[in-house]
Amino acid sequence: xxxxxGGEYIFTELNPVQWTFDNPPKVxxxxxxxxxxxxxxxxxxxxxRAKANVTVASVEDKLDIAAKQSYDxxxxxxxxxxxQAFANSVTLVNLLKRQRESNRYYGAICASPDKKAxxxxxxxxxxxxxxxxxxxxxxxxNLITSRGPGTAMELALTIVEKFFGRKLGLELAKAMVFxxx
Numbered sequence: 001x002x003x004x005x006g007g008e009y010i011f012t013e014l015n016p017v018q019w020t021f022d023n024p025p026k027v028x029x030x031x032x033x034x035x036x037x038x039x040x041x042x043x044x045x046x047x048x049r050a051k052a053n054v055t056v057a058s059v060e061d062k063l064d065i066a067a068k069q070s071y072d073x074x075x076x077x078x079x080x081x082x083x084q085a086f087a088n089s090v091t092l093v094n095l096l097k098r099q100r101e102s103n104r105y106y107g108a109i110c111a112s113p114d115k116k117a118x119x120x121x122x123x124x125x126x127x128x129x130x131x132x133x134x135x136x137x138x139x140x141x142n143l144i145t146s147r148g149p150g151t152a153m154e155l156a157l158t159i160v161e162k163f164f165g166r167k168l169g170l171e172l173a174k175a176m177v178f179x180x181x
Contacts, residue, residue, distance in 0.1 A: 011137035011158040019105060019162040021072040025052045027159075028071040030092055032059045034081015039109045039152040043075055046156035049172055050164055059089040067095050073159065074099050078109040078148060100142070107144035107159070109152060153178055 027047055031040050040056075047054050057066035074096060076086060086092050099106045137146045137154045139162070146155035157178070161169035173179075 011139060011154065011161075012135040013139040015141040016139070017141055019072075021163055022053075025072040025163045026069070027052050027054045028066060028069075028074045028095075029054060029056050030059055030063060030066075030074070030076060030086065030089075031056060032079075032082040032085030032089075034079050034083075034085060035077045036079035036082065036109070036149055038149045039077035039079070042152040043077060043156045043159075046153070046160060046172060046176075049175075050160045050168060052160075052163065059085050059092050063089065063091050063095075067091050070102075071099070071104065072163075073105040073107065075107040075144070075155075075159070076109070077152075083110065103142060105142045105144065105162075107155070109146050109148060109155060 029040060029044055044054050044056060055066050055069070055071070057063045076082075096106055135147075136151045137144070137158050139158070144155065144159065144162075146152065153176075157169045157173055160172060
């Protein structure tokens with residue numbers, strides 16, 4: 001039995017950068033029909049517990065309104081149907097391109113092109129660089145990725161750590177009785 005709840009979440013970081021942000025950080029979590037609900041809710045909940053300013057917008061409905069703002073981080077939950085809707089959303093694709101070009105942070109539970117990433121095991125063959133696919137959470141510069149529903153908590157806690165520091169990440173993990181492994 002572990003008595004040190006919250007001391008165990010880990011991530012791998014390549015090409016480290018210091019995350020800077022508005023106070024509080026502004027985060028966009030796009031959703032779509034077919035998004036993995038668990039991943040979306042965990043990300044939203046943990047970032048709100050950390051006092052981040054989280055906007056949730058549907059690519060089918062309100063993303064055009066949300067896209068008029070800038071964000072410190074845009075993070076996409078997984079889910080095959082949601083991923084297809086994200087890929088078909090010109091607004092979201094353009095927003096992500098602007099995010100990357102502006103050297104702001106972006107992430108996904110699954111994968112992203114042109115960077116080292118980790119992905120859901122069944123989709124890892126689609127990555128151009130498979131050298132880091134075994135990591136549960138991976139940061140490569142301004143990109144953060146994780147593998148699937150089982151890593152959503154670690155992804156969200158890692159985002160908290162990058163924005164607010166490890167102390168708050170561990171405090172939140174402990175408060176939620178989160179341990180790994």
